[in-house]
Amino acid sequence: MSPVVKTVNLVKIYQDGAVPVPAVRGVDLQVEPGEFVAIMGPSGSGKSTLVHMLGGLDARTSGEIWLDGKRVDTLSESAWALLRRKKIGFVFQFFNLVANMTVGDNVELPALLAGASPKVARERRESLLAALNLTDRADAAPAQLSGGEQQRVALARALANEPSLLLADEPTGNLDSRNTRDVLRLLSEVHKQGQTIVMVTHDARVASLADRLVSLFDGEIVDDGRIARRRTRTAGEVIDLR
Amino acid sequence: MRPHLLALLAKEPAHGYELKQALEQTFGSAYPSPNIGQIYVTLGRLEKDGLVRAVDVEQSNRPNKKVYYLTAKGRESLEAWVDEPTEGPRVRDEFFMKLVLAPLTGIADRMALISRQRRHYLSLMSDLNDLLSSTAPTDRVAMLLIEGAMLHLQADLDWLERCQEDLA
Numbered sequence: 001m002s003p004v005v006k007t008v009n010l011v012k013i014y015q016d017g018a019v020p021v022p023a024v025r026g027v028d029l030q031v032e033p034g035e036f037v038a039i040m041g042p043s044g045s046g047k048s049t050l051v052h053m054l055g056g057l058d059a060r061t062s063g064e065i066w067l068d069g070k071r072v073d074t075l076s077e078s079a080w081a082l083l084r085r086k087k088i089g090f091v092f093q094f095f096n097l098v099a100n101m102t103v104g105d106n107v108e109l110p111a112l113l114a115g116a117s118p119k120v121a122r123e124r125r126e127s128l129l130a131a132l133n134l135t136d137r138a139d140a141a142p143a144q145l146s147g148g149e150q151q152r153v154a155l156a157r158a159l160a161n162e163p164s165l166l167l168a169d170e171p172t173g174n175l176d177s178r179n180t181r182d183v184l185r186l187l188s189e190v191h192k193q194g195q196t197i198v199m200v201t202h203d204a205r206v207a208s209l210a211d212r213l214v215s216l217f218d219g220e221i222v223d224d225g226r227i228a229r230r231r232t233r234t235a236g237e238v239i240d241l242r
Numbered sequence: 243m244r245p246h247l248l249a250l251l252a253k254e255p256a257h258g259y260e261l262k263q264a265l266e267q268t269f270g271s272a273y274p275s276p277n278i279g280q281i282y283v284t285l286g287r288l289e290k291d292g293l294v295r296a297v298d299v300e301q302s303n304r305p306n307k308k309v310y311y312l313t314a315k316g317r318e319s320l321e322a323w324v325d326e327p328t329e330g331p332r333v334r335d336e337f338f339m340k341l342v343l344a345p346l347t348g349i350a351d352r353m354a355l356i357s358r359q360r361r362h363y364l365s366l367m368s369d370l371n372d373l374l375s376s377t378a379p380t381d382r383v384a385m386l387l388i389e390g391a392m393l394h395l396q397a398d399l400d401w402l403e404r405c406q407e408d409l410a
């Protein structure tokens with residue numbers, strides 16, 4: 001089976017300012033089907049730029065991007081849009097919800113666009129809103145929600161088309177611990193169902209669900225390895241009480 | 243463990259095994275199940291220091307058991323423990339010592355140390371996640387202890403990133 005994501009010497013240099021900014025500098029990354037990869041690194045290390053390129057939301061400067069064995073960095077914008085509709089879910093750092101649609105419709109729309117029947121799209125919407133404790137916010141407008149609620153809506157929307165690849169950029173930055181728990185539960189389920197996840201995060205609880213951690217620094221991968229899982233122990237063994 | 247046993251004895255006199263059970267009941271799965279031998283050793287030291295005293299209680303068909311109770315000096319020591327401010331967060335961190343000193347040895351570079359430590363923290367966090375999901379929500383003490391450990395770990399991870407930005 002071909003990797004879900006593969007990049008070859010991927011480079012992004014922003015040239016819109018006075019001086020060019022190299023944001024991603026030669027990244028070789030391969031993600032296998034069903035893998036959950038967390039991406040961490042200091043602010044400005046290129047995390048957002050990298051996942052945006054993987055979702056076709058930012059054009060690469062050089063290098064290759066392959067999704068499911070198909071070269072995609074050469075696709076037109078409309079071809080990218082089609083690909084995203086069918087198999088990619090994207091959670092943005094700043095939500096990007098459609099302002100003049102209700103929360104419920106924001107979640108339902110991607111399922112419809114991906115070709116789900118109205119009945120199935122409605123079911124997806126309801127189960128996702130319930131899983132994220134948002135059912136009673138379904139008829140609200142995004143602007144009426146708190147940051148944490150908007151963030152959960154953004155995650156629900158990204159999952160509505162049951163994407164084979166979920167790309168997320170700090171999807172839990174605004175959550176309190178109760179809501180984080182809901183998000184963690186949903187992400188583990190998505191992972192168990194075999195969907196591939198590539199997620200930028202600073203949240204150790206979220207990152208610890210991943211199979212693998214990729215660390216970025218100055219636009220380069222400085223570490224790429226598995227997160228060890230041990231057999232479950234009792235709290236006394238895990239927590240040193242001194 | 244000394245002040246913990248004193249606190250339990252302030253409530254009522256007890257023998258060693260009862261103290262073990264009381265610790266287990268109070269802290270649930272959050273506390274490493276205390277070793278009975280360690281409890282007796284600690285009680286012996288407390289007795290020698292005059293903080294507790296023991297009386298022999300006869301039992302019909304078993305050897306006598308020692309029931310411990312708190313002395314006035316023991317109560318003072320317990321009160322001092324409760325009143326004094328508790329040690330703050332760690333300032334001398336073993337990993338930090340490695341991070342600062344390792345490059346001098348030529349054995350490992352800082353970037354590699356930071357990366358390895360980051361993955362280690364995440365694997366600890368994954369243990370805590372498992373623990374949290376296997377702990378009954380009614381076990382408030384255990385839940386709070388796990389949440390506390392998670393918050394500390396998050397802070398360690400954030401600090402690691404600061405070290406990476408400034409040292410690596």
Ligand SMILES: Nc1ncnc2c1ncn2[C@@H]1O[C@H](COP(=O)(O)OP(=O)(O)O)[C@@H](O)[C@H]1O
Pocket residue numbers: 014015016017021022023041042043044045046047048049050
């Ligand atoms: N649109 C842009 N134009 C110019 N520079 C940018 C742009 N977006 C990001 N950058 C720069 O690229 C680098 C990487 O940014 P980013 O990918 O957002 O990092 P991270 O998500 O890890 O914080 C930073 O130096 C940032 O200032």
Ligand SMILES: [Mg+2]
Pocket residue numbers: 047048049093169
């Ligand atoms: Mg970012």
